[in-house]
Amino acid sequence: MKIHKVYSTTDVHVAGEAFRIIKDAPFIHYQSLEELYEQFPRVFAEEIPLLLNEPRGFAGLTGCLVVPPISREADVAVLFFNHEGTVRFHYGGIVAVITALLECGQLRPRPSNKYKIETVSGEIMVTAMMEKEEVDSVVLESEPCQVIETNLPLAHPNLNTSYSLIQADALYAVFHKRDLSTEIQVEELTPLRKWGKTVSEALGQNTYVKGAILLDDSRLEDGRIKTITFLRDQAILRSPGFGPTMACYTDLLSKNRWSIEHSLINESIFNSKLEVQVAKLTESGYQYRLKSRGFITGIQNFLLDPTDPLAAGFLLK
Known part of the structure; x- marks a missing residue:
């Protein structure tokens, strides 16, 4: 087997919905999260199908690219994407990301249990309660409905x-x-x-x-x-x-x-x-307080063999 590229991911499900969190995607230059969002479908055109399509993924899987924050007020920044391209915001993805970062040690727990996540739709404040080094619940507020x-x-x-x-x-x-x-x-x-x-x-x-x-x-x-x-x-x-x-x-x-x-x-x-x-x-409408929990289902490495005929994968719905 020849190895062309390697990607490390953490998989999390939130109430049954699956998310694949990527922290080591190729480096590119950007000055804002919005600029990264605009470049993503082109620059990561190979990574999106590789990591989300079958046989490595499936039709209902959502990707979360975790990067250092641009804002000094935020703890982390995240970009969401699916099989069709980028997604501006995903509530379940926020729960998945904060769960993975806290339980895997990439983010230190705070006594206040409050964390700020930067997205292209703005900075989102979340409350993540931990018990015995596990995230027991995540609470965040919605935009008006x-x-x-x-x-x-x-x-x-x-x-x-x-x-x-x-x-x-x-x-x-x-x-x-x-x-x-x-x-x-x-x-x-x-x-x-x-x-x-x-x-x-x-x-x-x-x-x-x-x-x-x-x-x-x-x-x-x-x-x-x-x-x-x-x-x-x-x-x-x-x-x-x-x-x-x-x-x-x-x-x-x-x-x-x-x-x-x-x-x-x-x-x-x-x-x-x-x-x-x-x-x-x-x-503008009702704003809600949402409560859920994420569960890590796997930490794994995905490889790209340049001789693999299904490098771009496929989707069966």
Whole structure:
């Protein structure tokens, strides 16, 4: 075997969603994180498919490039990317990065438990509570979320329902499960996929919608909801999703189904959880306090053999 390049990574999952953290990518010159963000798709054109595509990765994997901060106020800077290119911000990625840095010793724990992470969308303050050298929980606040429109009819002959458009970290279409007899559980994955495909086709003209959320609020009295989110390519989000969780809370608030005084737990199809509570209400919408936890799943080296015919990898969805 010939070794052309070696990349060290730390893999972390946050409520089921996988992240690959890279700290030793090729050096390039940049004067701001925004400049690095703009150069990244071109300069790292080889690294993106190598580290995210199969057989080394998979379709739901998100990359996190950790670099020294530009800002003197920040502890670390991070750039997010997926198979399509760079991503300006990722809540789950923040949780993954702070977990890996603290548990692997790259960032020293502070008595205050507060850390500042620099992104192209600004500096994010996080609170990471540690117990016995493990990150027990990570708390961060969201940008404002707001209702765009409610009770929109879905134009599809095979599905008579309505939805709300909610702007969270992206634009989401929120559907309530009361219009569907299928339960949100792994055993019902086939009919759920059929529902997701139908909804995706019906939403085809609205190219701004990132995903369709199916919301089960039958346990709302216990402060729990259950959701499944289908992205526009019909892939299923591998966690309850920070954006979808905020979108559902906002939808419930708009319909007076829930109170801003109480937290809410969102469960995924495989019962992973995210906790959310309203932090404050601004003119731009609701800002949330999000609580989750990351788990390191692997620390590994990836090699590029110049004779490997699958150096660029492939994706099966």
